[in-house]
Amino acid sequence: MHPMLNTAIKAARRAGALIVRALPDIDRLQVETKGRHDFVSEVDRRAEELIIETLKGAYPDHGILAEESGLAAGNEWEWVIDPLDGTTNFLHGFPQFAVSLALRRRGRLEQAVVFDPLRDELFTATRGEGAQLNDRRIRVSRVADLDSALLGTGFPFRQSDSVRQWVALFERVAQSTSGIRRAGSAALDLAYVACGRLDGFWETGLKPWDIAGGSLLVREAGGLASDLFTEGDPLESGNILAGNPRVYRLLRTAFAEVPGVGPI
Numbered sequence: 001m002h003p004m005l006n007t008a009i010k011a012a013r014r015a016g017a018l019i020v021r022a023l024p025d026i027d028r029l030q031v032e033t034k035g036r037h038d039f040v041s042e043v044d045r046r047a048e049e050l051i052i053e054t055l056k057g058a059y060p061d062h063g064i065l066a067e068e069s070g071l072a073a074g075n076e077w078e079w080v081i082d083p084l085d086g087t088t089n090f091l092h093g094f095p096q097f098a099v100s101l102a103l104r105r106r107g108r109l110e111q112a113v114v115f116d117p118l119r120d121e122l123f124t125a126t127r128g129e130g131a132q133l134n135d136r137r138i139r140v141s142r143v144a145d146l147d148s149a150l151l152g153t154g155f156p157f158r159q160s161d162s163v164r165q166w167v168a169l170f171e172r173v174a175q176s177t178s179g180i181r182r183a184g185s186a187a188l189d190l191a192y193v194a195c196g197r198l199d200g201f202w203e204t205g206l207k208p209w210d211i212a213g214g215s216l217l218v219r220e221a222g223g224l225a226s227d228l229f230t231e232g233d234p235l236e237s238g239n240i241l242a243g244n245p246r247v248y249r250l251l252r253t254a255f256a257e258v259p260g261v262g263p264i
């Protein structure tokens with residue numbers, strides 16, 4: 001295993017253990033509001049500190065882009081960190097959240113870790129070497145039509161224009177799939193596409209740390225992950241469409257038929 005992936009796993013497991021230890025006391029946690037419907041707890045911050053301490057201990061020159069502490073410039077390597085993806089779930093004791101880490105070199109994703117500490121599920125990927133769940137190789141599903149597909153999505157609960165757009169996209173596919181889930185952690189949604197539990201996923205208005213790890217997982221598992229509207233880099237726009245190649249293309253075609261839809 002690549003030493004940088006090994007370090008990322010160590011960091012993700014440490015953060016995951018901290019998050020799980022805090023779970024029995026969620027009612028007593030200090031929670032701040034970053035924006036409307038956007039919360040951060042002391043657990044998010046402590047998990048992020050632990051991750052950065054672990055990564056910097058091994059690679060002091062690497063740059064960091066982390067949700068809670070922002071950007072710290074470094075050399076050509078940069079860690080993209082979401083210490084707790086699914087904070088709202090966590091704060092409600094709803095058991096669907098993860099630690100997400102990715103490593104980029106000059107902007108290209110090289111390593112990914114998404115760790116679900118409650119199920120002890122560790123999703124990992126290295127560019128060009130495939131994706132694993134707890135050390136077993138994973139592949140996207142073979143589902144080839146929307147009627148048989150189980151999809152994931154996320155609601156853009158912070159901007160009302162995006163909600164209208166989301167509703168239009170949802171309406172286009174709602175009655176032609178097996179089901180649509182909104183589980184509340186984009187990183188895990190993408191990990192689930194990578195291992196075939198979901199056949200496709202879309203969401204808009206995300207940040208690089210929500211989707212960096214998950215995008216590499218999907219691609220290394222044989223799927224596609226790109227900008228929802230342009231097929232460009234979803235980390236730049238925050239609007240992502242992912243899936244096994246067949247479902248990805250069917251969704252792209254279906255969404256292209258929705259009038260007036262595009263980047264907001």
Ligand code: IPD
Pocket residue numbers: 082084085086087088154155183184185186187203205206210
């Ligand atoms: C959130 C989760 C959620 C998505 C939100 C993200 P956070 O991340 O990924 O599924 O719908 O847009 O912000 O805030 O819990 O790290």
Ligand code: CA
Pocket residue numbers: 082084085086209210
């Ligand atoms: Ca997130």
Ligand code: CA
Pocket residue numbers: 044067082083084085086087
């Ligand atoms: Ca987060």
